[in-house]
Amino acid sequence: DAGVTQSPTHLIKTRGQQVTLRCSPKSGHDTVSWYQQALGQGPQFIFQYYEEEERQRGNFPDRFSGHQFPNYSSELNVNALLLGDSALYLCASSQRQSLLRVANVLTFGAGSRLTVL
Template sequence: DAGVTQSPTHLIKTRGQQVTLRCSPKSGHDTVSWYQQALGQGPQFIFQYYEEEERQRGNFPDRFSGHQFPNYSSELNVNALLLGDSALYLCASSFSAPGLVSSDTQYFGPGTRLTVL
């Protein structure tokens, strides 16, 4: 049973560039959440996707956008990269029971380490 997978593992970009990170959820999960983990900090919630729509969003600017595909996989896009966007980006998957507004326990992938120079 494959867990949550993310690609790429590492990425180096320069300021102003755009980046796309990818996530495949754990088998049986239909909900994907994205978190940013800066060095020495706990993960911070960016947004969650369910049924191909953004269901909830944290306190991140519009430069951060996402997408969910029919197979439940997801992408995180960050435009106009800043030095402060350097972090570990974590994807978490979960299952949302129909009719409920929230999902079950979130399981995390290994993350993508983004470095902005």
């Protein structure tokens, strides 16, 4: 089982640029969530996708957008990058049914580390 895979692993951008991060969920999972983890902080929820629609959104500006594809994979797009966007971006997948029944059993990927200069 490959688990959750994310790409790229590391990337460096400059202020004002745009970035796209990609995520393939664990086999059998249909829901994808994205989290931002700044250095020395816990992950912060950005949004969640299910059935190709954004279902919930955290306190992030519209510069952060996403997409989910029919094969359940997902992309996170960030426009007009700011220095403060430098962070580890984590993708987490889960089964929708498990979310309804039990605790939010998320499987996280290793993340994409974004540095904005």
